[in-house]
Amino acid sequence: MKRDLTCVACPLGCPITVEYTDTEIISVTGNTCKRGEAYAKTEITNPTRSLTSSVKVCGGVLPVVPVKSDKPVPKDMLFDCMKEINSVCVKAPVKIGQVIIENILGTGANIVATNND
Amino acid sequence: MLNYDLVVVGGGPAGMAAALKARECGIESIIVLERAETLGGILEQCIHTGFGLHYFGEELSGPEYAAKFIAQIEKTDIVVKTDTMVLDISDNNLVTAVNKNDGLLKIQAKAIVLAMGCRERPRGALEIAGTRASGIMTAGTAQKYVNLDGYMPGKKVVILGSGDIGLIMARRMTLEGAEVKVVCELMPYSGGLTRNIVQCLDDFGIPLRLSTTVVETHGKERLEGVTIAKVDENLQPIDSTREYIECDTLMLSVGLIPENELTKNVGIGIDRITSGAVVDEMRQTDHKGIFACGNVLHVHDLVDYVTLEAQLAGKGAADYILGNSDENPCYVNGTTGNGVRYLVPQRVNINNKDDVKIYFRVGRVFKNAKVVLEVDGNVISSKKKVKLAPGEMENVVIPAAVLSSMTADSSIVVRVEE
Structure with a gap:
C-alpha cells in the first residue's frame, strides 16, 4: 500500500510518501530529515491526536466549559470520544484541571477542564 | 476624577503581561480596563491547544494560558474593571471610560498601555454579492x-479564507457533527500553519481549494448556498468556473485588523502596513507616555510573542513613570528591504543599552533563503532559513555593541536574500 502525507514535524511541510504492508513499512520517501521519517512511521502505525472540546455545565454561569484530553488519543477514536464528551453534564463549580471523564473509552487519556466556571 | 500612574486599555494577554511587568518594575498604582466580562481576551474562546510552547515550554489551551496570567493579577492589588469600555483618550493622557456601575469614568494617567487587540475583517470588506x-x-x-455560548451556528458549512482561525473552526464544526464542505482560499497558498492544514482539514477529508473565492451568496432569510469561482493571476473571478455549493453557513477567515480607533483619536502615528502605531524598541508611540503592544500593534502569529512584547511595553511605561526613560532619544528608522513587508519596532533609540529584537513578516513564501540585517551597509547577521512564509513572524537582533556604534545618520535594513 502507498500513502501520501504532509509532514508536520516543522514548518517546511515536506510531502512524504510511505509504502507499507499490513505488517511492515517498506519505504519512506520525500522527507528531508529524520524527524520526517519518524513522523511518517507513526502516522501509519499509530496515529494519535490531542482532542479539545467543551462540556455542558449544570448550574454554572457559563453554559459550557472547555476540556482537553490530557494525552493524545488514537485518531480513529476522535468521534467516539466526542460522543462521550457530549453525553456529559458536569455540575458547577468546575475548576481548571478537574477530571471530567476518567480514562475515556479505555484510551488511558483523561478529559480535563481547561478553564474555571 | 480618578488618578492612576498606569492605565492599561485591554485585559487580554498583552494587557495582563504589561500590567504585571509594570508592577514588577515598581509601579504601585495600575488599573486595567477590559471591555468583556472577564480577563483573558480572545484566548477564552481559543479552546484548542498550541499556546505557550515558547513562553512556558508546555502546550496549553487558550484559557489555560490566560488563567496563568489571571491568577498572577489576582495575587496583586492591580485594579481591574471588566465590562468597561474606553471611549476616549485625550492628548494629556486623560482616559474616558464607561460601565454599568460607575457610569462615566474619567481617569488621569501618567502613562497608558494600549492593548486593545484586533478585529476580524468583516463581510463588508469583501464586497461579496x-x-x-x-x-x-x-x-x-x-x-x-x-x-x-455552547450552540452550533449551522450544519453545512463553507469557509472562505484559510487563516488559522478558519482551519481550527473547520475541525471544531466537524467534530461537533457539522459537514464542512470546502475551505476556499483566494491566494495560491494558505495563510495557515501546515500543521493546521494537516490536522484540521486533511484528517477529516475537507478539501482546500486554492485560488478560489466566494462570488455570491444565496438565500433570503437563511443562507441556502454560495457560488464559488476560481480566480486568475490578478485575483479576478473566472466566470466559466462558477460553481454552486449548498450550505447554511458561510464563515469568513479573511484577515485581522488592529483595533486602533482610540489610538487614531489621540493623533498617534499609524504604520500603513501593520495598521498599528509606529513605535520604538520599548513600544512607545510617537506620543510620549503612550505605549502599544500585542495585536493592536501588529497581528502576531503566536501569543507567546505577544506576552514578550507586552513585557517590553510594561517596562517602558514603568521607566517613563519613574522618570528613568531617555529624555533625549536619538531615533534611527528601520527600512524594509527585499521581501520584507514591515518592521516592528519601526524605529530604534540608539542610546538603548540592550540588544534590540526587530520582528517582521515576509510578503510571500521563500525557500532556502537568507535573512540579512544590515547596519550602515555592513552585514550584521545573515541567517539561513529553509522556509519563510507570510503567516509566520520572523526576527533579527541588533546587538547592543552595534547600537552603541551608530549615529543619528545610521541606517538599519532587513532584507531577504534568495
Whole structure:
C-alpha cells in the first residue's frame, strides 16, 4: 500500500510518501530529515491526536466549559470520544484541571477542564 | 476624577503581561480596563491547544494560558474593571471610560498601555454579492457561539479564507457533527500553519481549494448556498468556473485588523502596513507616555510573542513613570528591504543599552533563503532559513555593541536574500 502525507514535524511541510504492508513499512520517501521519517512511521502505525472540546455545565454561569484530553488519543477514536464528551453534564463549580471523564473509552487519556466556571 | 500612574486599555494577554511587568518594575498604582466580562481576551474562546510552547515550554489551551496570567493579577492589588469600555483618550493622557456601575469614568494617567487587540475583517470588506441572509459570520464569531455560548451556528458549512482561525473552526464544526464542505482560499497558498492544514482539514477529508473565492451568496432569510469561482493571476473571478455549493453557513477567515480607533483619536502615528502605531524598541508611540503592544500593534502569529512584547511595553511605561526613560532619544528608522513587508519596532533609540529584537513578516513564501540585517551597509547577521512564509513572524537582533556604534545618520535594513 502507498500513502501520501504532509509532514508536520516543522514548518517546511515536506510531502512524504510511505509504502507499507499490513505488517511492515517498506519505504519512506520525500522527507528531508529524520524527524520526517519518524513522523511518517507513526502516522501509519499509530496515529494519535490531542482532542479539545467543551462540556455542558449544570448550574454554572457559563453554559459550557472547555476540556482537553490530557494525552493524545488514537485518531480513529476522535468521534467516539466526542460522543462521550457530549453525553456529559458536569455540575458547577468546575475548576481548571478537574477530571471530567476518567480514562475515556479505555484510551488511558483523561478529559480535563481547561478553564474555571 | 480618578488618578492612576498606569492605565492599561485591554485585559487580554498583552494587557495582563504589561500590567504585571509594570508592577514588577515598581509601579504601585495600575488599573486595567477590559471591555468583556472577564480577563483573558480572545484566548477564552481559543479552546484548542498550541499556546505557550515558547513562553512556558508546555502546550496549553487558550484559557489555560490566560488563567496563568489571571491568577498572577489576582495575587496583586492591580485594579481591574471588566465590562468597561474606553471611549476616549485625550492628548494629556486623560482616559474616558464607561460601565454599568460607575457610569462615566474619567481617569488621569501618567502613562497608558494600549492593548486593545484586533478585529476580524468583516463581510463588508469583501464586497461579496448577495442578500443579507443569516448564517454568514466571521470564523471568530462562530468560535464564540460554539465554544463559549455552547450552540452550533449551522450544519453545512463553507469557509472562505484559510487563516488559522478558519482551519481550527473547520475541525471544531466537524467534530461537533457539522459537514464542512470546502475551505476556499483566494491566494495560491494558505495563510495557515501546515500543521493546521494537516490536522484540521486533511484528517477529516475537507478539501482546500486554492485560488478560489466566494462570488455570491444565496438565500433570503437563511443562507441556502454560495457560488464559488476560481480566480486568475490578478485575483479576478473566472466566470466559466462558477460553481454552486449548498450550505447554511458561510464563515469568513479573511484577515485581522488592529483595533486602533482610540489610538487614531489621540493623533498617534499609524504604520500603513501593520495598521498599528509606529513605535520604538520599548513600544512607545510617537506620543510620549503612550505605549502599544500585542495585536493592536501588529497581528502576531503566536501569543507567546505577544506576552514578550507586552513585557517590553510594561517596562517602558514603568521607566517613563519613574522618570528613568531617555529624555533625549536619538531615533534611527528601520527600512524594509527585499521581501520584507514591515518592521516592528519601526524605529530604534540608539542610546538603548540592550540588544534590540526587530520582528517582521515576509510578503510571500521563500525557500532556502537568507535573512540579512544590515547596519550602515555592513552585514550584521545573515541567517539561513529553509522556509519563510507570510503567516509566520520572523526576527533579527541588533546587538547592543552595534547600537552603541551608530549615529543619528545610521541606517538599519532587513532584507531577504534568495
